[in-house]
Amino acid sequence: MDSGAIIGMITLKGVLALAIGIVNIVIFIYMERKVIADMQVRFGPMRVGPHGTLQPIADVIKLLAKEDIVPAAADRLLFILAPFIAFVPAFMLYLTIPISENLVVADLPLGIFYLFGILTVVPVSVLIAGWSSHSKYALLGGLRGAAQQISYEIPLLASILGVIMLTGSFSLVDIVKAQQVPLIKLGAFTILPRWFIFLQPFGFLFYFTAALADTQRTPFDMPEAESELVQGYNTEYSSIKFALFFLGEYSNALIISALSVIIFFGGWSGFGPIPGVVWFFLKTYVFVYFIIWLRSTLPRIRIDQLMDMGWKILLPLTLVNIIVTGFLMIGR
Amino acid sequence: MPKLKTEEIQVNFGPQHPSMHGVLYLKVTLDGEVITAADPVIGYLHRSMEKIFENRTYAQCIAIIDRADYMSAYFNEMAFVSAVEKLMEVDVPLRAEYLRVILMELNRIQNHALLYGTLGMDLGAVTPVFYGQREREKIFDLFELAAGYRMHPNYFRVGGVKEDVPEEFLTGTAKFCDNFAGWLEEYNTLLTGNEIFRVRTRGVGKIDPTWAINAGITGPLLRASGFKWDLRKNDPYSIYDQFDFEVPVGTQGDAFDAFWIRMAEMEQSLRIVKQALSKLPDGPIKAKVPLNVRPPKGEAYARIESPRGESAVYIVSDGSNKPYRVKVRAPSFLHIGCLPDMLRGQLVADAIALVGVVDIVMGEVDR
Numbered sequence: 258m259d260s261g262a263i264i265g266m267i268t269l270k271g272v273l274a275l276a277i278g279i280v281n282i283v284i285f286i287y288m289e290r291k292v293i294a295d296m297q298v299r300f301g302p303m304r305v306g307p308h309g310t311l312q313p314i315a316d317v318i319k320l321l322a323k324e325d326i327v328p329a330a331a332d333r334l335l336f337i338l339a340p341f342i343a344f345v346p347a348f349m350l351y352l353t354i355p356i357s358e359n360l361v362v363a364d365l366p367l368g369i370f371y372l373f374g375i376l377t378v379v380p381v382s383v384l385i386a387g388w389s390s391h392s393k394y395a396l397l398g399g400l401r402g403a404a405q406q407i408s409y410e411i412p413l414l415a416s417i418l419g420v421i422m423l424t425g426s427f428s429l430v431d432i433v434k435a436q437q438v439p440l441i442k443l444g445a446f447t448i449l450p451r452w453f454i455f456l457q458p459f460g461f462l463f464y465f466t467a468a469l470a471d472t473q474r475t476p477f478d479m480p481e482a483e484s485e486l487v488q489g490y491n492t493e494y495s496s497i498k499f500a501l502f503f504l505g506e507y508s509n510a511l512i513i514s515a516l517s518v519i520i521f522f523g524g525w526s527g528f529g530p531i532p533g534v535v536w537f538f539l540k541t542y543v544f545v546y547f548i549i550w551l552r553s554t555l556p557r558i559r560i561d562q563l564m565d566m567g568w569k570i571l572l573p574l575t576l577v578n579i580i581v582t583g584f585l586m587i588g589r
Numbered sequence: 590m591p592k593l594k595t596e597e598i599q600v601n602f603g604p605q606h607p608s609m610h611g612v613l614y615l616k617v618t619l620d621g622e623v624i625t626a627a628d629p630v631i632g633y634l635h636r637s638m639e640k641i642f643e644n645r646t647y648a649q650c651i652a653i654i655d656r657a658d659y660m661s662a663y664f665n666e667m668a669f670v671s672a673v674e675k676l677m678e679v680d681v682p683l684r685a686e687y688l689r690v691i692l693m694e695l696n697r698i699q700n701h702a703l704l705y706g707t708l709g710m711d712l713g714a715v716t717p718v719f720y721g722q723r724e725r726e727k728i729f730d731l732f733e734l735a736a737g738y739r740m741h742p743n744y745f746r747v748g749g750v751k752e753d754v755p756e757e758f759l760t761g762t763a764k765f766c767d768n769f770a771g772w773l774e775e776y777n778t779l780l781t782g783n784e785i786f787r788v789r790t791r792g793v794g795k796i797d798p799t800w801a802i803n804a805g806i807t808g809p810l811l812r813a814s815g816f817k818w819d820l821r822k823n824d825p826y827s828i829y830d831q832f833d834f835e836v837p838v839g840t841q842g843d844a845f846d847a848f849w850i851r852m853a854e855m856e857q858s859l860r861i862v863k864q865a866l867s868k869l870p871d872g873p874i875k876a877k878v879p880l881n882v883r884p885p886k887g888e889a890y891a892r893i894e895s896p897r898g899e900s901a902v903y904i905v906s907d908g909s910n911k912p913y914r915v916k917v918r919a920p921s922f923l924h925i926g927c928l929p930d931m932l933r934g935q936l937v938a939d940a941i942a943l944v945g946v947v948d949i950v951m952g953e954v955d956r
Contacts, residue, residue: 297719393600397622397937475713476785556785557713559938560622 270362274351281538282507286313288542289549296553317500325496328391335389340494340501342382346375347508354515355430357525357533368429369421372516373414376471379509380406386502387490398489401560402473408567409470409477415575416463419582420453420520433524454521457582461521463575468513470567473506475552477563514544597625604633610707610944611951615928617940624940627932629925635955642915647673647747647882650912654902655741657917658953660703663689663696664895666745668902668917671826671891673747676884676906682873685749686828691762691865692735692744694858698769699728700896701851701858702776704948708848709780711945712789717780724772727765734758747882749875759866766863773855781852790845794931794943797842804930805923808898809850810947814842820894827893831868832861844939847946854896883910897921897948919953 287302287310294301302309327336353368355361365371380403387399421427424435432453440451454461470477491502518524518540525533558566603614612633618626638657642650654669655662667689674681702721709717729739735754736742744751780786796806798816811818819836821829837853839846886908892901898920907913924947931947932940 293715297716298723299719393598397600397619478713553716554779554783555714556709556780556783556789557938558785559789559936561936562788 271352274362275348277356278348278351278508278511279504281511282504283313284542285507285511285545286316288545289552292546292549293553296550320500320503321497323496325498326493328493330391331493332389332391335385336493337498339382339386339389340498340505342385343379343505344501344508346378346382347505347512349375350508350512353429354512355433355519355524356537358430358433360534361430364428364430367427369414369417369427369432372429372512373410376413376509377407377410379505382505383490386494390490390493392493395490395492398492402490405473405477405560405563405567406471408564409467409571412463412567412571412575413467413471415572415579416460416467417520418575418579419457419460422579422582422586423453423456429519429524433519433526436523437526450523450526452521452523457521457578459574459578460582461517463571463578464521465517467567467571467575468517469548469551470563472509472513474510474548476555476558478552478557510548511541511545514548515541517544604630610949613925613944613949613951613954615932615944617932617937619937622936622938624932624935624937627929627940629928631925631951631954633955634951638956639915639917642912644911646910647884647912648880650915651745652741652743654917655743656952657919657956658895658897658900658921658950659740660950660952661696661700661896662741663693663745664893664900665917666743667693667827668891668893668895668900669904669915670745670747671893672889672902672904673882673884675889675891676887676904677747677878677882679748679876679878681749681827681876683828683870684753684872685874685876687865687869688735688750688754688874689745690827690829690832691862691869692732692742694861694865695728695731695762695765697858697896698855698862699725701855702728704848704851704945705776705780708942708945709786711941712786714780714783714786717776720772720775720779724769731758731761731765734761746875746878746880748878749873753874759869762862763866766859766866769855769859773852773859777852781849787845789938790848790942790946791843792841793844793939794935794946795842796847796931801842804927806898806927807920807923808894808896809854810847810898810924812837813839813846813850815840820892820899824892826891829861832864834860844942844946851948881910883908892918895920897950897953898924917953917956919956921949921951921953925949925954 290312291301291309302312305311305315327333350372352362353365353371355364383402383406384399387395387397387402390396420432424432426432426435436450436452438451439449440455441449449455491499494502515537518537522540525537527533527536597618597620600617600619601614602617604612614630614633616628616630617624636656638653641653645653651666651669654665657665702724706718706721709715732742733739735758736744736751738744796810796814798811798814801811801814802816807818815838817836817838820826822836834857837850837857839850884904884906886906888903888905890901890903892899894900899918900920901918903916903918904912905914928944928947931943935943
């Protein structure tokens, strides 16, 4: 292959990842509105398209058509830069997500490190947005958001170290492949696959809690605590810049659901004649539904309680989980 | 170790802010996330109500006082009407009293259902508000059947009520009572029993009964602090001595108690409505009083237990068909004065919960 073809391939793969991301986010947004509406005894969007299916697209068009305001007192360069710092990494995450065995843009040997490395960029954007807006609400929201994300990234990574120890690989494809062997077998029948949820149940619990906090979903949606900080770090943003933050956030929540499936629930593995891709998305959307369900049910916990939980409860517990996993591995 | 000093910043909450109820405006000084000073600014909803009364007939006043505490209009009307009735020494027919009690207690449920929703919203739970709104809608439908209007009914009259209720109102209310217990159960499952909600409200903004009495706090907030004071029991007005109901009292005086009292009061209000429905007598609905009343010279003070506290109206009459002076004692006005003391030293997030639980209606504060 000449260099032009390679560049072409890379571009194609990138566009594909972006497309998969955007399509799923659109589904996510629509689903969130409909599911929450259902739980809140109302209909949700009904007008745009049948049952409001085109509502997310209408939302995006509306956002794009809005006036793009940069506050006079804002730090102009940083203010414009922040939404891109939030958006671009969010979509870079899709590159390593294995949708099925062959449907993965790049199966990096250090895939998990790559993912969490990219995720650490998000608080930077939150902090920049909060700081550069020159608004008190945004500043408080930005500080909260950055503090929260930084303190939950450690337990987030530590919670899946158990899985990495069991697999012996950082590659997401390897992690899924390690889950495709049966755990309990009855003759030729697989009763229980070797999904890591059965081997690392606490690991999953810690992972999911930390992940919700890291992506600022309810009950940890502190930076956007509407009742306290208006809209949090993106208070001053409008139009396309707000849309980028918005998409970035949903993208992160989607990635978190997809990662739960890949790391703990066997990725694309399933049973019957249904292809792996369908299984993967089915499982992912179960988690998406769960996240939405949490959002419509739970109040928000307080910022100091959140910090306490991250440092004093979650981090020690994840470390204990790693140690116990280590001992069990030696004992085997 | 030297104490780390951070710069204090002033943040405005309101008058346009997603968490503030109505047009409450709080100037808050923050040290990090801790409030060092809070200063409520009022007057955004001032309509010179008390002055307007002096130029209106008594019948017209009823329509205006509806707008004072716009969430519980029947209580405003009741306070005003009772004051005039005291002045004129009118005996209100029993059926009218029963209808008033039914409507007032439904109004109390409606008001507390709103508080349930907005407090949930303040704490970040998005669903309760829709549940509360669903029941309020049903109560407003009942109000519409009775009075013709939903929020500002203008239904009570000096000496009785405007007109008799239709049959559908009575059956509708009975049906509402049957269903509401189940809805209340839903409320409690969704929010009251929630662990996060409890962590957020337990021990937040504790009120000491002595301080509360000195500060003029009444109603659910005072009862939350452990002091049993309910005018329906302590100074029975109308026909409240004929009903069997409890006065829920808190133990710790924190935000959770104040919230829980609202939930318990809804249950008690439901009991009162049920009893009133079963005992509702036939008969006239209005004493023989003209619409354009001319109370004798003198003054009268009538107080009632509104959902927010002790709501009262003081009327001075000069014998004409217009009051010489009307003073409205609004519980929210006294509660808003306590906010600076209550909020000092709290975290921003707790302050939002506290303002939510104090349940301030700006229409009543500014009048």
